[in-house]
Amino acid sequence: MSNRIDALTPGTFMLDGEEVEFGHGESILQAATRTGHYIPHLCWHPEFGATGSCRICTVKVNGRTGAACTVQAASGQEVESNTDELNSQRKTMLQMLFVEGNHFCPSCEKSGNCSLQATAYAMGMEGPHFEELYPDRPVDASHPEMMLDLNRCILCGLCVRASHEADHKNVFAIGGHGIQTHLLVNSSSGRLGDSTFAETDRAADICPTGVILHKRRGFQVPIGQRRFDAKPISEQVEGGQT
Amino acid sequence: MRYSAEEMDALLTRYDYAPHMLVQVLREIQERTHWLSRRLLQSVADRLHLPLAHVEGVAGFYRFFHIQPVGQYRILLSDNITDRMLGSGTLMQQLCKLLGVAPGSVRSDGRVSVATTSCTGMCDQGPAAIINHHQVVTRLTPQRVEDMAALVEAQVPLAQWPAEWFRVEDQIRLTNVKLGKQPALGAGIAAAIAKGPQSMLDDIKKSKLRGRGGAGFSTATKWQLCRNSKGQTHYVVCNADEGEPGTFKDRVLLSSYADTVFEGMTIAALVVGAAKGLVYLRGEYRYMLEYLQSVLQRRREQGLLGPAIQGVDGFDFDIEIHVGAGAYVCGEESALIESLEGKRGTPRIRPPFPVEAGYLGQPTTVNNVETFCAVTHIAVFGGEWWSKIGTPQSTGTKIHSVSGDCERPGLYEYPMGTRIGRILEDCGARDTQAVQVGGPSGVCLSALEFNRHIGFEDVPTAGAFMVFDRSRDMFEVARNFAQFFAHESCGFCTPCRVGTELVVRRMDKLARGYGSAEDIQVLYELDKLMHGATHCGLGAAACNPLRDTIGKFRPAYERRLQSLHFAPGFDMDAELSQARLATGRDDPGAHLETLA
Ligand SMILES: Cc1cc2nc3c(=O)[nH]c(=O)nc-3n(C[C@H](O)[C@H](O)[C@H](O)COP(=O)(O)O)c2cc1C
Ligand code: SF4
Ligand code: SF4
Ligand code: FES
Numbered sequence: 069m070s071n072r073i074d075a076l077t078p079g080t081f082m083l084d085g086e087e088v089e090f091g092h093g094e095s096i097l098q099a100a101t102r103t104g105h106y107i108p109h110l111c112w113h114p115e116f117g118a119t120g121s122c123r124i125c126t127v128k129v130n131g132r133t134g135a136a137c138t139v140q141a142a143s144g145q146e147v148e149s150n151t152d153e154l155n156s157q158r159k160t161m162l163q164m165l166f167v168e169g170n171h172f173c174p175s176c177e178k179s180g181n182c183s184l185q186a187t188a189y190a191m192g193m194e195g196p197h198f199e200e201l202y203p204d205r206p207v208d209a210s211h212p213e214m215m216l217d218l219n220r221c222i223l224c225g226l227c228v229r230a231s232h233e234a235d236h237k238n239v240f241a242i243g244g245h246g247i248q249t250h251l252l253v254n255s256s257s258g259r260l261g262d263s264t265f266a267e268t269d270r271a272a273d274i275c276p277t278g279v280i281l282h283k284r285r286g287f288q289v290p291i292g293q294r295r296f297d298a299k300p301i302s303e304q305v306e307g308g309q310t
Numbered sequence: 311m312r313y314s315a316e317e318m319d320a321l322l323t324r325y326d327y328a329p330h331m332l333v334q335v336l337r338e339i340q341e342r343t344h345w346l347s348r349r350l351l352q353s354v355a356d357r358l359h360l361p362l363a364h365v366e367g368v369a370g371f372y373r374f375f376h377i378q379p380v381g382q383y384r385i386l387l388s389d390n391i392t393d394r395m396l397g398s399g400t401l402m403q404q405l406c407k408l409l410g411v412a413p414g415s416v417r418s419d420g421r422v423s424v425a426t427t428s429c430t431g432m433c434d435q436g437p438a439a440i441i442n443h444h445q446v447v448t449r450l451t452p453q454r455v456e457d458m459a460a461l462v463e464a465q466v467p468l469a470q471w472p473a474e475w476f477r478v479e480d481q482i483r484l485t486n487v488k489l490g491k492q493p494a495l496g497a498g499i500a501a502a503i504a505k506g507p508q509s510m511l512d513d514i515k516k517s518k519l520r521g522r523g524g525a526g527f528s529t530a531t532k533w534q535l536c537r538n539s540k541g542q543t544h545y546v547v548c549n550a551d552e553g554e555p556g557t558f559k560d561r562v563l564l565s566s567y568a569d570t571v572f573e574g575m576t577i578a579a580l581v582v583g584a585a586k587g588l589v590y591l592r593g594e595y596r597y598m599l600e601y602l603q604s605v606l607q608r609r610r611e612q613g614l615l616g617p618a619i620q621g622v623d624g625f626d627f628d629i630e631i632h633v634g635a636g637a638y639v640c641g642e643e644s645a646l647i648e649s650l651e652g653k654r655g656t657p658r659i660r661p662p663f664p665v666e667a668g669y670l671g672q673p674t675t676v677n678n679v680e681t682f683c684a685v686t687h688i689a690v691f692g693g694e695w696w697s698k699i700g701t702p703q704s705t706g707t708k709i710h711s712v713s714g715d716c717e718r719p720g721l722y723e724y725p726m727g728t729r730i731g732r733i734l735e736d737c738g739a740r741d742t743q744a745v746q747v748g749g750p751s752g753v754c755l756s757a758l759e760f761n762r763h764i765g766f767e768d769v770p771t772a773g774a775f776m777v778f779d780r781s782r783d784m785f786e787v788a789r790n791f792a793q794f795f796a797h798e799s800c801g802f803c804t805p806c807r808v809g810t811e812l813v814v815r816r817m818d819k820l821a822r823g824y825g826s827a828e829d830i831q832v833l834y835e836l837d838k839l840m841h842g843a844t845h846c847g848l849g850a851a852a853c854n855p856l857r858d859t860i861g862k863f864r865p866a867y868e869r870r871l872q873s874l875h876f877a878p879g880f881d882m883d884a885e886l887s888q889a890r891l892a893t894g895r896d897d898p899g900a901h902l903e904t905l906a
Binding site for chain 2: 118119120121122123124126133135138140157160161164165167168198199201222223238239240241242243244245246247248249252253254255256258
């Protein structure tokens with residue numbers, strides 16, 4: 069995606085006191101990210117439609133809260149994002165995501181490449197704060213090339229969208245409800261190995277945490293040289309990335 | 311129970327093999343098979359050309375669908391606070407003991423399963439239960455429970471159970487416009503036709519009618535937006551999901567005033583230019599389905615539905631009923647539309663609003679049952695007349711579903727602006743400690759506030775009016791509501807999915823006597839977060855009862871704290887849980903002394 073805006077730009081809004089130009093039909097998060105501003109987010113990705121489920125991108129628009137990925141940008145908006153109050157709320161929601169699953173970062177091969185971890189660092193999270201829920205979520209290693217460690221799923225739905233919108237396969241879906249909500253795999257057995265999932269799928273590389281992993285690749289890049297080891301997530305937004 | 315390929319094909323043919331009928335299809339299959347096996351889900355998926363995971367995701371979303379085996383008899387006891395106050399907890403224990411089954415599980419011979427469900431809308435005649443997601447049993451007593459267990463053991467079919475058990479009463483205690491004398495059949499439609507769509511809309515505008523589903527949005531504005539939206543077809547949807555605990559007015563309106571409701575929908579169709587209407591009937595009201603369908607059929611024969619209504623060429627409108635499957639969040643209008651489209655009931659991103667892109671992407675107006683009733687009366691008597699009832703900002707009357715500690719529970723209809731204390735006097739409430747107005751997502755008022763008034767200016771309400779006298783423990787009331795929200799969270803967004811669960815765990819901790827001042831602080835913090843950060847109104851309101859009760863009945867919480875100042879780091883006994891698991895022991899000797 070280009071970070072240049074054509075002459076038909078509908079207008080500008082203010083993000084934490086800085087002017088941001090937005091294009092036609094863009095959400096606040098889209099416009100902010102494209103112009104290199106960091107609004108923390110997990111369930112949104114520039115290639116796919118927004119769902120608004122993680123709520124990490126929650127901002128105040130003219131005093132009212134809303135998810136930056138779902139609120140349409142409009143001229144004259146005053147958007148607050150990088151404030152103590154909002155960052156502290158984000159930290160609380162990240163803590164919720166951590167206690168909801170089973171996250172043992174030191175042993176996770178996604179460590180250093182994980183957006184959940186990197187965002188938690190950016191928000192100054194130092195501990196879980198809430199009691200751990202310790203859910204029972206089995207690992208699915210049935211696929212020859214890929215594996216699913218559902219312990220780390222934050223239900224962002226990015227794999228669902230990527231499989232549907234980019235791969236035209238619908239390998240993933242969301243099941244259950246309430247705290248029992250979980251990821252489903254589309255196959256007769258419900259296991260990844262019996263699905264049409266392929267290592268080359270777009271959905272194979274979209275997971276922001278360490279759920280969808282390529283087998284035999286873990287720790288190829290040593291810890292310390294990984295993506296968020298080099299630079300914090302907040303400094304990696306140029307050009308519509310992250 | 312077997313379900314043959316021929317039966318499935320016949321069913322799907324009736325639904326035109328439309329994927330958006332998935333919820334209805336699953337419901338009808340399950341009525342025969344009791345539960346939805348993977349094999350059944352697979353054949354539905356194959357025939358509708360849907361991914362199995364999608365069908366599984368839908369089936370797993372609704373509380374009344376089962377993707378694991380359940381008993382031949384499925385008994386669900388209503389778990390609203392009013393049912394509990396009427397003794398549902400003891401009855402549950404009795405029933406489970408008699409049947410030899412644990413709550414929430416299936417008996418080993420597969421005969422019966424017993425569990426709880428959120429409010430069944432029978433608060434004025436509880437404790438209530440639902441059998442096989444179909445028959446409602448009201449006024450449970452120990453005797454009735456004993457007889458019920460015997461019928462289950464003897465495998466007596468539901469149809470042969472005493473009809474008296476299934477009696478649902480209206481209990482209309484005070485009538486005004488909507489519960490009073492009804493307009494003659496077709497009079498509302500005739501009046502609307504005579505005025506024409508635009509003048510009819512102007513009349514609704516003049517009436518200043520605001521929706522009766524809770525939010526109080528202007529009905530005329532909603533209809534105008536829908537009417538102005540471009541689309542191939544427009545839809546009128548009646549929200550009969552009535553899931554808010556303590557509310558049961560829509561149940562009575564549908565069982566005794568269905569003509570007025572359907573007439574209001576038909577008037578809406580004329581105004582917005584719709585050819586099709588949908589009633590979203592909550593699963594708990596399944597027992598009314600055949601009756602409501604017979605009313606629709608009669609109206610077709612009377613020329614009040616179908617092509618050329620009352621002989622007007624081009625005024626074609628018909629109504630279809632969709633039955634929900636036990637999900638409170640489906641009362642939220644965009645979740646309701648998702649559910650009508652055969653999907654999981656998660657609320658949509660807005661905009662676009664339903665009036666622009668609703669059911670099947672077409673302009674749709676969603677209104678509450680009581681709103682449609684009001685419309686019929688306004689069509690007959692005029693907007694001017696309606697606007698003179700009530701208060702300047704809240705015109706007309708409002709029906710209240712009164713339950714809890716009072717002599718005469720039931721329906722009370724008052725003009726908007728009525729004093730809370732007046733309702734308490736009329737229903738025979740004594741020594742009242744608190745009133746929960748508008749259900750768990752509404753407000754909890756203490757005795758100091760009984761001079762406040764019902765209306766959008768002061769105390770808005772979706773209809774519930776639950777009375778608690780001084781013998782009640784307001785902490786337990788708040789805890790029941792917390793459990794309700796956790797059970798009903800759709801699971802889509804982080805703050806609600808995890809937050810409601812964390813609230814329940816804190817409340818349980820306080821209830822066990824392990825609480826500290828720190829826990830109350832955390833509850834405050836969760837309330838603040840969920841109020842602003844959730845995707846829909848469910849999560850936003852989930853902490854309302856908590857905040858109100860902590861604020862107004864703080865001693866009920868402080869009584870439960872181990873110390874007002876000290877914050878226990880952890881629960882010694884709980885720390886041993888892993889050791890207990892590992893050794894397979896759970897006898898008293900494997901526990902440290904507990905305070906519970
Ligand atoms: C979680 C939730 C549950 C709701 N449940 C209902 C309901 O059961 N019935 C209802 O009419 N409105 C319910 N509403 C409100 C509807 O979204 C909608 O505002 C209403 O149906 C509009 O009708 P009205 O304009 O006639 O009031 C609910 C809203 C939320 C957020
Ligand atoms: S597997 Fe990954 S991408 Fe998919 S929902 Fe879970 S966290 Fe998101
Ligand atoms: S607040 Fe979020 S999780 Fe809760 S019901 Fe609404 S969308 Fe679902
Ligand atoms: S990024 Fe906006 S809600 Fe997740």
